[in-house]
Amino acid sequence: MAGAAAVASLAAVAAGWLDLDGPTATATLRRWWPSSSSSGGGRVFAAGPSSPLQVWAHMQVYKLSIGAACGLAWPSDRVIVQVLDDSTDPTVKDLVELECKFWANKGKNVKYEVRNNRKGYKAGALKQGMLYDYVQQCDFVAVFDADFQPEPDFLIRTVPYLVHDPRVALVQARWEFVNPNEFLMTRIQKMTLDYHFKVEQEAGSSMFAFFGFNGTAGVWQISSVKEAGGWEDRTTVEDMDLAVRVGLKGWKFIYVGDVKVKSELPSNLKAYRRQQHRWTCGAANLFRKTGREIMLTKEASFGRNLYLIYSFFFIRKVVAHVVPFMLYCVVIPLSVLIPEVRVPVWGVVYIPTAITLLYAIRNPSSIHFIPFWILFENVMSFHRTKATFIGLLELGSVNEWVVTEKLGNSSCTKPAPQILEKPPCRCWDRCTISEILVAIFLFFCATYNLVHGSDFYFVYIYLQAITFLIVGTGFCGTSRSNS
Template sequence: MAEVSGNSFIPESFPGYTPDIAGQIGLLWELIKAPLIVPFLRFCVYICLAMSIMVFLERLYMGVVIILVKLFWKKPEKRYKWEAMNDDLEMGNEAFPLVLVQIPMFNEKEVYKISIGAACNLSWPADRLVIQVLDDSTDLVVKDMVEKECIRWASKGINIRYQIRETRGGYKAGALKEGLKHDYVKNCEYVVIFDADFRPEPDFLRRAVPFLIHNPDIALVQARWRFVNSDECLLTRMQEMSLDYHFKVEQEVGSATHAFFGFNGTGGIWRIAAINEAGGWKDRTTVEDMDLAVRAGLKGWKFLYLGDLQVKSELPSTFKAFRFQQHRWSCGPANLFRKMVMDIATNKRVTLYKKFYVIYSFFFVRKIIAHMFTFFFYCVVLPLTILVPEVDVPKWGAIYIPCIITTLNSVGTPRSFHLLFYWVLFENVMSFHRTKATFIGLLEAKRVNEWVVTEKLGDTLKNKSNNKSTTSKRSLSKFLGDRGHAPREDNRCFRLVAFEEFGVAA
């Protein structure tokens, strides 16, 4: 009997065999395309179209609500009890509650003076204000500089405390939690948190604290971020467009509808009683601020967003710093969703609408689906349909809905409307990084708790750019006279970003 081997079932060549390897690959493609590739790609198209509809409806809902808010909603001062903080001759400073200001830091050489100086210049009675600098720096030189700055302000009569820890356990959440344990803060009713690059206006407390005093059900008053370096380069302009939509639309809608909005970590003032009732700061995710806000919301506390109360801050002006920040901002919410979805669903103290809003709208659509939809649809599925013409993508899904979503996203920053094309490319490029971080958070993979402090440059980059601009102008003037012009700021910043990203000296 003839022997039968596995090779007997494998033909030496496909029909129409040619010795060309490319030809063989082409024949193999034709064999598997119809039974495998086409059905699978059509399935992917349907999934992406479903995700696009979810994102579209979310953006449309936000757009309708924000229009109603702007046209018909009363200002927060009229919707809530609010009275201006005035000096009382009889009670003196006792009329002002004791407020704690926390400034967490980690090797903030370039910006530590900014936040400390801004906090010390707050318009609030000195004996009713405690400023706490929580320094986790590992650079001894920086630690010494920060401590000397605190001593300098203390000599002026400011109640400022310099606090360090033996270990950096829990990162920022650990520092904030440790700061609340000191005896001198036990009588404080409210706590404000400012990052090392934040610059609050002097009247910040006088505008925010009355909402907490006269409305005992409010746990948090959140201010809006403004960016001092938004015009630094095209990278910061793109970030401004994304964050302005977040603050002008998402935060405003969540606050106006009493649903929920994510605390942004800094630039907000908390009621300490609400923090304690919610279980305090936890370091189980890299978004400790959002974690605390969700837990406080499940306890029945309300949050208030003040769009006209603004705090200046700094955007990452290098791609390396921006990439690490986006990993934390994408991985953390996905991981928090994994940890808290059942707690939210089974909670009995909040309404069914609020549960649906937090689980579906806030977490599922905005923090998970939005990243995946952008990456898989625009960067994977649509390009593949060009190779497989048998798969059709309807125009409403490929053109109309994306254009409407993009237009709605631009309402937060009308001055940058002409940059929408670049913003779309920028978001598509970043979508891969965000999608990867989202999966890491959902699956609790190895980098789930990675925490890299966002590099802050303060006025360093600006000063370097001005120096380069002056030098270039002088050099060109030698050859071109008065017709010489300094290089454009946008181009200069992008060169610095590119040099740093590829490890080349600028």
């Protein structure tokens, strides 16, 4: 840890981005640490427009986040909390401003800022937030989404890395989830994200290789952000975009897995689909836009450039999405219809078994959910494959930004008992035709294999068809925020 004098010389600023689009809203907190005295406190808000239950749920989100920001263990005269409000609802703006005044009356220095447009969405708000005069005195910035709740010692455990090594640009903390046992869908999300943090982020940090910023629960050195050109809104993954540009400048990243920040997993299937579309499509589009830049840059080593192009982007952001869908939902089902097509045993049995064992070792308490995880992830690979090609080819919805709905149920101590819930809405409102068509195709292939085949592929194909049908008809998770 850096010396006490060095740490004491830091001041902090926290900033939040609040966005409301239709019936849902989310927010992002950020923090800066300047070299002169500042004061601050913080909070975030997200709310639905009509139902009192919806409003109360979203109020829980911003109150919890802002309360956590204001509870950070740091000298009160050396922390500023900036709330960047992009909401379009006057009622929401009034509530956010009122909450800021509440914390200001308790001795916290809250900077409540609004824009007259929503250009660039989150990236635009973050970029605008960096331009205020009081930010110029700051050395570091921490970023939190609206549903994230840092522990009081978050700054104490992350800032010293940046102070100790001036070439460290980012300290990324791990996400911890408040609702992983709500449904089967949230359990599966937790397993996937656990793998992402434990394997991808931690391995990248341990080997001093590049890893991406997760958009929240991280602390940036402001000089690195400025050197890389600041926040950009050219894709829907402004966090990854910034990390790539900073990494190409030769800065180092550190992942601290034992520092955990509470957050909420999406429990609405459509919200989860949109989140995955934004993440996948944005990453593929960023690959398209930065590939040439990465290859030609002279500031980073050849090894890092090759790692970015091949491992980080091509393998993890393209191949990892396309191959599972093509193999398990196209090639294997078609092989039962075309006798000339033979899938090797290692492709059908050995590789899936190896992947299953890797996840089982990483999640021993969730080993009984592994079959469900495989089937559900294959369904999501269908959407991720579409999003990947939309991003690579820059098709119509490449820059589609829909805020991920969160219900603000992090304070609930009793998880919902259901695994699958029948949404209380009209069938055609919750159905996804593309998934239902894939389910019909898989049912046909499975039945053909059962009648005419000599192997037992139909067992897997039937299970995958049922999963596509369940997800395609919306019988998964919740259907609306007050359910």
